[in-house]
Amino acid sequence: MSKVMVVTSGKGGVGKTTSSAALGAALAQAGQNVVIVDFDVGLRNLDLVMGAERRVVYDLVNVVQGDAKLAQALIRDKRLDTLSLLPASQTRDKDALTEEGVKMVINELREKFDWVLCDSPAGIEKGAMLAMRFADLAVVVTNPEVSSVRDSDRIIGMLDSKTVHAENGGKFEKHLLLTRYSPARAARGEMLKVEDVLDILAIPLLGIVPESEEVLNASNFGCPVTLHNPASAPARAYADAARRLLGEKIEIVQPSAEKPGLFSRLFNRKAMA
Amino acid sequence: MRLIAEGLKDRLTGGRANMTASLIDTAQTPSLALRMDSSPLPLPAVRIRGRSFMALIVVPEAPLEAWFAALDEQLRRATGFFTDRPVIANLSAVQDDETANLPALLDALQERGMRLVAVEGTDAARLAGSSWAHLANLRQRLEDSRQTAEGRALAIPDDPPESAPEPPPEPPALPSLIVDRPVRSGQAVIHEHGDVVIIGAVASGAEIIAGGSIHVYGALRGRAIAGLKTGEAARIFCRKLNAEMLCIDGVFETAEQWSEALNGRAVQIQLAHGALQFSTLD
Numbered sequence A: 001m002s003k004v005m006v007v008t009s010g011k012g013g014v015g016k017t018t019s020s021a022a023l024g025a026a027l028a029q030a031g032q033n034v035v036i037v038d039f040d041v042g043l044r045n046l047d048l049v050m051g052a053e054r055r056v057v058y059d060l061v062n063v064v065q066g067d068a069k070l071a072q073a074l075i076r077d078k079r080l081d082t083l084s085l086l087p088a089s090q091t092r093d094k095d096a097l098t099e100e101g102v103k104m105v106i107n108e109l110r111e112k113f114d115w116v117l118c119d120s121p122a123g124i125e126k127g128a129m130l131a132m133r134f135a136d137l138a139v140v141v142t143n144p145e146v147s148s149v150r151d152s153d154r155i156i157g158m159l160d161s162k163t164v165h166a167e168n169g170g171k172f173e174k175h176l177l178l179t180r181y182s183p184a185r186a187a188r189g190e191m192l193k194v195e196d197v198l199d200i201l202a203i204p205l206l207g208i209v210p211e212s213e214e215v216l217n218a219s220n221f222g223c224p225v226t227l228h229n230p231a232s233a234p235a236r237a238y239a240d241a242a243r244r245l246l247g248e249k250i251e252i253v254q255p256s257a258e259k260p261g262l263f264s265r266l267f268n269r270k271a272m273a
Numbered sequence B: 001m002r003l004i005a006e007g008l009k010d011r012l013t014g015g016r017a018n019m020t021a022s023l024i025d026t027a028q029t030p031s032l033a034l035r036m037d038s039s040p041l042p043l044p045a046v047r048i049r050g051r052s053f054m055a056l057i058v059v060p061e062a063p064l065e066a067w068f069a070a071l072d073e074q075l076r077r078a079t080g081f082f083t084d085r086p087v088i089a090n091l092s093a094v095q096d097d098e099t100a101n102l103p104a105l106l107d108a109l110q111e112r113g114m115r116l117v118a119v120e121g122t123d124a125a126r127l128a129g130s131s132w133a134h135l136a137n138l139r140q141r142l143e144d145s146r147q148t149a150e151g152r153a154l155a156i157p158d159d160p161p162e163s164a165p166e167p168p169p170e171p172p173a174l175p176s177l178i179v180d181r182p183v184r185s186g187q188a189v190i191h192e193h194g195d196v197v198i199i200g201a202v203a204s205g206a207e208i209i210a211g212g213s214i215h216v217y218g219a220l221r222g223r224a225i226a227g228l229k230t231g232e233a234a235r236i237f238c239r240k241l242n243a244e245m246l247c248i249d250g251v252f253e254t255a256e257q258w259s260e261a262l263n264g265r266a267v268q269i270q271l272a273h274g275a276l277q278f279s280t281l282d
Helices: A016-029 A060-064 A099-112 A126-133 A146-162 A183-187 A194-201 A213-221 A233-245 A262-272 B002-028 B032-037 B064-077 B102-111 B142-147
Strands: A003-008 A034-038 A083-086 A115-119 A137-142 A173-181 A205-210 B056-058 B086-090 B115-120 B177-179 B188-191 B196-199 B207-210 B214-220 B223-226 B235-241 B245-248 B251-254 B267-272 B275-280
Touching (some): A003 A016, A003 A099, A016 A034, A016 A115, A016 A173, A016 A213, A016 A233, A060 A099, A099 A115, A115 A126, A126 A146, A137 A146, A146 A194, A173 A194, A173 A233, A194 A205, A205 A233, B102 B115, B214 B223, B235 B245, B245 B267
Parallel strands (some): A003 A115, A034 A083, A034 A115, B056 B086, B177 B196, B196 B214, B214 B235, B223 B245
Antiparallel strands (some): B235 B267, B267 B275
């Protein structure tokens, strides 16, 4: 039974594309057959983050408009056999997508893959609407700051009303992925606490991804962070989130401020003494 | 300076010259009195327009006593029916009766409030010498109007019954709207005819508008607007106050206007002496 999952947030720059790539790769690493669809027509990024930018021939718009077959547009990841990408068009805009066309593409992808991840554009306009339209569940990517949280709240409201699943009376499954979480700043009270975000959004927590240079490095390298450096804290957080999506019960550990090294601890002790 | 003065003088004299010229112009304007001796003025064209009005045509029939009795009965129930309506008397049905006093018949119609503007179906001789002789006689040729009175038959509508004042309708029950899920940012819950109960939080950027009171069993972080119908009697209750704006019966306050100490607490808000009054519930 395949699942269509939209990765969305409302606000831009919170880590939708990074999270799509990392979760998609983590699911693929766990043996699932995964495709990630870039819905950000006109501002495509996913191909860069996945390191496939030089292999794009056809894109989502070509398939939606019937100019290319799905198989021609799908790009299989070189590192993971079970991971594919359906890129967006950079030269078109969101109006090139039609609901009928998207529905057709999603249905075709459902037959081929276990997981169809829809990487939503920012905003609440047509692109974002179509990305969520045929989804079965959503990962809401949120940063621990007020504007991101409020935009996520708005998106959650739309997931509950504008998706086909919700319109058919179903309860739409939503998961919160808290990204760019800085334990040090949270400790200083400069960020919203995890509890505050959960209190406001009132949806189950899928994972907390700490703010880390590793994420940026991986993006620049054109590789999902879970593949690039699987041992890093964000990669482990994404891998755990993927396993939770697959139904495993794994306790969510709130990232703590990085433990100071032995020497600095000794130094601190001396300083205190 | 001198130049300016010169220019000014020029302009002044010029101005005076203009003034004189215009005075002469005025004097030369053809006036009616001047013209009367010479050629006659062309008269303005008199405009005449045609327009269709609905006139009521009454057709008195013999026996006249019975006909008037029936008319009186109808008019008793429809008092204003002939008011300000032009009425034409079609006398074709009584024309042949040599004994009928047609001027008296018309008098009788006028007494009943009809404004007679014309007769038809009679010849002028029958009205000659009476006060009705001046009436326009629309169709004198009897056979024209005798065949039919023409026009659309109208029923005289009764006056609306002066019924006893109806008992005031029962005030309709004000149903509450219960929303048992959180209200998300950008969503609005509008219920103009009663209370709104939210089981869950109202997010920042969400809006609740109620005819009556608003109850939020959760955090109120958005806007609550109460009392659209019930006015100042409405109240707002919430388990945790973090609202952006509160409004009862048009009196509103934004978050910066109320005490910071109230935020995060269970609060009820009501309207007292034209101002919002906050009281904590725990």
